[in-house]
Amino acid sequence: MAQEIPEQLFVGQVAQKALIEKDGKVLISLDTNVENWDLPGGRIHTGENPKEALAREVKEEIGVDIVVGDPFYTDFAGLNRFLVVYHATLVNPDASFTLAPDEIKEVRWISKDELESFSFWPAYKRTLEFFFKISDK
Secondary structure, eight states: OOOOOOOOOOOSEEEEEEEEEETTEEEEEEETTOSSEEOSEEEOOTTOOHHHHHHHHHHHHHSOOEEEEEEEEEEEOSTTEEEEEEEEEESSTTOOOOOOTTTEEEEEEEOGGGGGGSOBOHHHHHHHHHHHHHHTO
């Protein structure tokens, strides 16, 4: 007789990120305290609407307003972090970025051909690979 495995519920954090595309490129960000690139965004505060939370996080981190679209990709980013990536667009496509110096070291627009030139956390690399794969169709 097979032994039953007790059900374990996920307990952890939800990371929300914005996939912002412009002219075939995607905006990536580098946090001040890490070596790996990811996407702009952050975590939801208790009681916050997810889309409003993501717009707030992006505004705090890189100083631009975005329109948050639909969820685009989900994944686990470590044992206790669930990742939700939303399509997003800049309200003003020509806006300048104002980086929060305690959070973001740099932002950059990258194309599919530049993806392998950057070191990403695995979940974010999978996100971008998926995005560029479906964008080619």
